[in-house]
Amino acid sequence: MTELELSGITVRFGGLTALQDVGLAVGPHQVHGVIGPNGAGKTTLFNVACGFVQPDSGHVVRRGERVERLRPRDLPGLGMARTLQGLGLFDRMTVLDNVMVGADHHARSGFLGSLLALPRAGADERALRDRALRVLDDLGVASYADRFPPSLPYPIRKRVALARALVSEPDLLLLDEPASGLSAGEMDELGDLVRALTARMSVLLVEHHMDLVMRVCDEITVLDFGKVIAHGTPDEVRNDPAVLAAYLGEDVH
Amino acid sequence: MQQFLNTALTGLTLGMVYAAFALALVLIWRSTRIVNFAQAPMAMTTTFVALVVIDAGFSYWLGFVAALLSGLVLGAVLERVVVRPVEGKAEINAVILTLGLFIVLHGLAAVVFGNRYRSFPAPFGLEGLSVGGTTIALNGFGIFTIVSVLLVMALLVALFRFTDVGLRMRASAFNQEVARLLGVKVGSMLTLGWALASLVGSLAGLLIAGGSLVHPSYMDSVVVFGFVAAVLGGLDSPLGAVVGGLVLGLSLSFVSGYVGSQLVALAALVILMLVLTLRPGGLFAQAPERRV
Structure with missing residues (x-):
């Protein structure tokens, strides 16, 4: 069974058709990449997948x-x-605190419980804190736990944002341009990290950096002008004439 | 020396009330970017609720609790029913809405509770305490005022700093969209924020009323002072609101005691202008949020 399926997604903004009949499926423990030139509709597709944008037609299947x-x-x-x-x-x-906001909401005691600081609420509070610390530690940034984000270097902040997404223990992670602003070395680490995540979850990835996409993805969907122009493994996509044409002059290899 | 001490004590007591009122404004501003001009008539309304309870023969304390609880409910209901439709819209909509609420609550109070002055009891003596043979300008009710405001502030700090609900309220106030993405029920957090603000405002209303006269407009001047105190502190900072309230209370008390009581309102506006000119972000201005 697929973890996530987007089928027949069409989104119009006024007269502009941002996405037209777009579909993709993310399998279990897979990394699925969405690529395409600027303005191809990648971000809009992502926003449909997370509920920021309601599609005019088509549906999301989980x-x-x-x-x-x-x-x-x-x-x-x-x-x-x-x-x-x-x-x-x-x-x-x-x-x-940033990471704790993202922590699993099922484990939480209700409104009144926390307001009255009942013992159970206190125990939940500690459990949330421990879990947040553990995830920060997994990503190697636990030592920054008490700092405020603006005082931290960008790559560290990126890890904190990732920790906040991971703390709810999702089995489907949507990563929006995770490599932007990272150095080549940091991007390699990110690639390893994303591959390691597939042991526990599936990943849907929107990314500009081709080398990262080609390295980590099991499957790739290519968008251009709001339509799917190619779909397949990195090797298939890399040699697809339609993709080469869309990226005319850009380096797909 | 004795006049100085007494003026300072009066200012401290008054400043505590302004601080509470400013805190109510800041709580709402932080989470919804709305300056709640209706805070004054809201607090007036709940004080009248207390008066109704007390006049029915119940104790002051039952009236006190009834006012705070009705403040909590009033804030929540107003946010859900009246304010929710304008949240996220142009700022002027919300300003006009709260001014409209101001007028409506005034009118309703005049109809329901009567448009006349009524005396409101105080739970503690209003006689100045005597220290070493001299009577100072601090009475039992003044001490109650200071202690109750400090207690409410401590509870709020504990809520925001140390509880999960507080964490989610802070997240909702900083960035609603991101908070939603993390599964926070932002709407409930905003409702709770308005409810708590209204409760703190109600406390300020009760403390102003204690041992004095209430009327549908008795809180109106306090909204001006509370607003000045909140702006002094930077509108965004709860700590700033408290310090702003104390600074304003003390300043106005000294103006009243040493210059002339008729100049108090003018002095408040002069302080406001000075702060806005010299430190437009308030005394506790934080660096503008960085947008990445």
Whole structure:
């Protein structure tokens, strides 16, 4: 069964058709890449997958079940998480607090429980904190737990944003341009990290950097002018004439 | 020396009330970017609720609790029913809405509670305490004022710093879209924010009213002072609101005591102008959020 299926997605902004009948499927423990020239509709497709944009037609299917009117706040409940291109860290909250906001909401005690600081709420609080620290530690940034994001270098902040997405233990992760602003060495580390994540989850990835996409993806969907122009393994896509034409002059290899 | 001490004590007590009121404004501004001009008549309304309870023969404390609880409910209901439709729209919509609420609550209070002055009891003595033979300008109710505001502030700090709900409220206030993505029910957090703000405002209303006269417009001047205090502190900072309230209370008390009580309102505006000119972001301005 597929982890996520987008089928027949069409999105219009006024007179502009941003996506037309776009479909893709992400299999279990797979990394699925979405690439395409600027303005091809990659970000719009991503926004449909996380509920920021409602498609005019088509639907989102999660593990065989259609999701009606997906809203962003439903993501954790569906076992999904998304990172943002702009990271979207809360600047005036510590790294640890940032990650704790993302932590699993099922484990939480209700409104009144936390307001009255009942013992159970205290235990939950500690459990959330421990889990957030563990994820930060996994990504090698636990030592920054008490710092505020604006004081940290960009690559560290990227890891914090990733930790915040991972702390809810999703089995489908949507990564939006994870490599932007990273050096070549950092990008290699990121590639290894993404491959390692597939042991626990599937990844849908939008990315500009071709070498990273070709290295980590099992499957790639190529968009141009809002339509799917190619789909397949990195090798298939790399040699597809339509892709070469769309990227005319750009290096696909 | 004794006049100085007494003026300072009066200013401290008053400053605490302004601080509470400013805190109510800041709580709402932080989460919804709305300056809630209706905070004054909201607090007036809940104080009248307390008066109704007390006049029905119940104790001051039952009235006190009833006012705080009705403040909590009033804030939540207003946010859900009245404010929700304008959230995220042009700022002027919200400003006009809260000004409209101001007028509506005033009108309703005049109809329901009567458009006249009524006296409001105080739970503690209003006689100045005597220290070493001299009477100082601090009475039992003044001490109650200071302690209750400090207690509420400590509870709020604990809520925001140390609880999961507080964490999610802060996240919602900073970036609603990201908070939603992380599964936070942002709408509930905004409702809770308005409810808590309204509760703190109600406390300020009760403290101003204690041992004094209430009328549908008795809180109106306080909204001006509370607003000045909040702007002094930077509108975004709860700590700033508290410090702003204390600075304003003390300054106005000294103006009243040493220059002339008729100049108090003018002095508040002069302070506001000075702050806005010298430190437009307020005394506790934080660096503007970085947009990456």
